[in-house]
Amino acid sequence: MRIGVVTFPGTLDDRDAARAVKYAGAEAVSLWHGDADLKGVDAVILPGGFSYGDYLRCGAISRFAPVMTEIIAQANKGMPLLGICNGFQVLCEAHLLPGALTRNHELHFLCRDQTLKIENTTSAWTSNFTKGQEIVIPLKNGEGSFQCDDETLKLLEDNNRIVARYVGENPNGSRNLIAGITNERGNVVGLMPHPEHAIDSLTGPSTDGLPFFTSVLTALVGK
């Protein structure tokens, strides 16, 4: 299995995402924002960071990168696509996922170990979890507050499209404690916390992040 990891100017967690892919047993392929070529990968990760300095709006400029045209086309055909943090912001800006990520309600960047509850275990990136499972992975962002209109929120809730929720105090003001969502088809997932930083207890708070990366392998094998 080959999983692409995109680097935009200002991307930071690309090497971490690639490491997580390797830990899961797949091959990580780096993709450059300026190249429209996906190098035949089976799935793509948009990692965290501050692409284009988060200027204008987080993810707003990256979504127009040449590589995104091809990624959007493939995702619409069912290719698994995971956006982490800044990647989630790009997915919303690209309208692959509904809603938007806005400034944390306390206005600070916040880096902490965060407990999440996995709500959806049918998406391409969460099938190796059990429903209701609580995990601890790092959260680190300044603009992680998930916002959308009431109608969209109802749609997400009613169709089991909320992938994970924050447990305990709301860290950033997200509606309904949303930490991650998926599209209707379940192949595109956006997640604000960082599973790629929880794959080894030497460097992270747990290994709870790994199933995100093994799930997609299961999904691809089953195809």
Place this chain on the structure above:
Amino acid sequence: MGKIVVDVMLKPEILDPQGKAVAAALPRLGFSFATDVRQGKRFEITVDGDVTPAQIAEVEKAAEVLLANPVIETFTVRAE
């Protein structure tokens, strides 16, 4: 040189923590009149010569796809 101004504001229903922080700070400084504050963005786009209606229309398109995120923001475009 003409100037086209684009004002971008969060939609009223979207939480604006920055505006809220400003609203909370005003009374602390003795400014007690404000019932609400919303913070937005302003773009100034400079063009050669006077602004044409066609340029306004182009900027409106640009605002729709790039300068504003219609999911959470509204915008206005005008020549100045």
Place this chain on the structure above:
Amino acid sequence: MALDTVAIAQTSPDTKQPFAELGLKPDEYARIKEILNRRPTSSELAMYSVMWSEHCSYKSSKVHLKQFGEKAPHSDALLVGIGENAGVVDVGQGYAVTFKIESHNHPSFIEPYQGAATGVGGIVRDILTMGARPIAVMDPLRFGPADAPDTKRVLPGIVAGIGGYGNCLGLPNIGGEITFDQTYLGNPLVNALCVGVMRHDQIKLAKASGAGNLVVLFGAKTGGDGIGGVSVLASETFGASGPAKRPSVQVGDPFVEKVLIECSLEIFAEDLVVGIQDLGGAGLSCATSELASGGSGGMQVQLDKVPLRDPSLSPEEILMSESQERMCAIVEPKHIARFLEICAKWDVTVDVIGEVTDGDRLIITWHGEVIVDVPPRTVAHEGPVYNRPLAQPDYINIVNAQVIDVPLPKTAEEIKAAMLTIASTPNLADKSWVTSQYDKYVQGNTILAQPEDAGMVRVDESTQLGVAISTDANANWSYLNPYEGAKLALAEAARNIAVAGAKPLAVTNCLNFGSPEDPGVMWQFAETVRGLADGCLEMGLPVTGGNVSFYNQTGDVAILPTPVIGVLGVIQDVRTRTPMGIPAAGLDLYLLGETKNDLAGSEWAFLHNQRGGQSPTADLQREMKLIDFLLANNSIFKSAHDLSQGGLAATLVEATLKNNVGATITLGDVGIELLSETPSRVLIAIDPKDAAKITYPATKIGTTGGTSLTINGAEISLDELRTVHTSTFPKLFG
């Protein structure tokens, strides 16, 4: 203003020049005329004034700092020593590590967010300039009283600035300190440390050699940022005396810096540069003169080729601009095409602005007219040197004669009250409100981070080689005895490295002081340097570089002498690191080292408003024995935590709360044993069966387990302890 050229300068020797306004003394101005054999042009005057400022030339500190070289211990680990942008240390397996700490104090007082942000940006570029990939940052900070209105202004801004810039660069922030004291009100200290790693053969130096090689400027365009910022912002004591000069603050763009880092590393990997220098304080004046004097001396620069953000800048301003995120490289003509190609890939602005020449003059032209023609060494390295008068200040004998008389807890109630006070006082309270604004996870190699004793990052994933860094200062001790204070800070930083399981290897420092024109301050400085140099020699740790920040004072009140000492260590296998938190119940707690009545300069005395007494005397032989023991027996420690500010009391709070594991402690002279700050002590948790392996003077003080910290019968639930420990900062700054 008409262009002032060398030709004009030669024919108008009597033109009045504003040398005093630029901070030059009459004799310094006279020396410039002597060097040039004519009056300087206005551009030359700008260059000399900024390069001969205290901040750039170290003119007051040089005579003392040379002790670091004279007393340097023999070390095989040192690959590049003092004098380059940062020292480089061999950590084995072909890896070299470079680290350095720098102050950005005054700019952070003026504009906290941008001051702190550009402080991070500057130190990161220093590390990058050595050829290294930056891998971590940390920030020792000092502020006025926690509840002072100005602290509420500067602290949140500085923290947000450090986070805003460092997070965007993708550098984990792994440690630092925050201390409050009255003397830092109006003089906050923002010291920024960065560590980077490279292979031995990738080390780069600031030198321009090889006639015909090109001088290339890349990164951000030049604007009017911080013109004269270095000399004005960092050298001018502000306060009652006279109108303050209006400084222009530098604004940082971390995105440009991140791209510049990746672009530079790609250029280094292909070995496309002969020499490189970042543009920080003194901008192009510094970069061109240092590169030229690092080589044979000859360089020609066409200043009008510099890409400008503000086209109205004069040549003098371009030379002095401190616009951030710029680098200057020396490139052989055969490599320039590839160099430009990599810059294009990263969308980095790049221009060839000159070339290396035969001869020994730095010649700068503006649209064909020569505006600078100087021997570069006279600008960069041969500035004025002052042997400033120094005298032991009167306060020393007075405070040293004072005897600390503070109430010490005896009853269970008093013990509990003292523990809650120590847990919640701003100097010792939980700093998560600050550190949670910093990304500690990025790069995926962080092994230990704040609030651990040392920060630790993995250097090689396949071999698990890692490095640890700790910065420490105890200004209270330095105030009582600057010589011992410096040694004690060194000892503490080295101990923190060893406690985490790494071997101390090298030292950097950031020496923060008041005005060098005050003989008392100069004495504090001289004693500090003497103490640090003696300490480093005794411990066998070379000083790889450092930074001096003078003029941290308001009116005639100087800050406490604050030498921040950074120690770098190496750990062969990061999986053997020792964390500070007690991991489980059923372990025995031992206190390594002896406890004496060392309340002078302690947090407990500070809390009772007593600043006198005599600091402990550093016993570095004992410290080295302790370090040896820690390193040899690392495998039996389930946790280990240094004792420093707040003594055993503070150590117990942190060690129990980290993993929410309680402890039951029995002490003899409970007040002293909890609150004394005798150096060279460590709290360890071990399996009871390993008791016989403790071959260092130690006392068993208790056992682990439960949900309370109980000391001589005084029971404090961990919940209560946590509540007071974690609520101080949110209450003050939230």
